[in-house]
């Protein structure tokens with residue numbers, strides 16, 4: 664199975680990246696394919712809410728704004744499951760993930776567009792927070808909401824902070840392994 668790991672932090676050596684590496688290690692140990700995408704290395708602009716606000720994306724599942732979005736959307740179609748990791752910023756998901764999800768949701772969440780590329784595929788959503796961990800639950804809840812609208816299948820939602828990192832990295836490994844089964 665091909666699993667997409669989507670990291671959405673600007674830091675290449677932070678907590679988000681550590682979570683991505685933990686998941687990747689387990690995927691590779693299990694002889695599955697890991698595709699790691701760092702959203703912040705890409706150029707993905709904001710949704711323009713084209714036409715009367717509905718755009719054509721809800722019918723065609725294609726966004727009219729051409730940039731790196733299309734490549735990541737294609738990878739979502741090819742993958743059999745997802746591990747999506749965001750830093751917690753002000754109790755929410757990162758701006759890069761929010762911007763990407765805004766556009767992906769319009770393409771994949773509506774019946775008019777046909778079957779969602781994420782339909783029934785499992786996802787693990789991970790929120791990587793600072794010392795306080797405040798806002799982690801809200802962040803995970805909004806990730807769940809968007810992913811459920813796109814008909815993906817929740818495997819688990821995990822919050823990791825600098826304090827619980829030692830055991831939560833192990834939990835991420837365990838969850839990744841279970842998701843592959």
Ligand SMILES: Cc1cc2nc3c(=O)[nH]c(=O)nc-3n(C[C@H](O)[C@H](O)[C@H](O)COP(=O)(O)O)c2cc1C
Pocket residue numbers: 672673674676677678679680749750751752753754755791792793794795796797798799
């Ligand atoms: C703008 C900003 C807002 C933040 N807001 C929160 C927050 O609401 N709750 C929290 O626990 N940590 C918060 N943090 C801390 C980050 O979630 C934490 O540093 C996390 O490890 C960032 O991920 P990274 O290590 O991949 O960069 C914030 C950090 C920044 C830069």
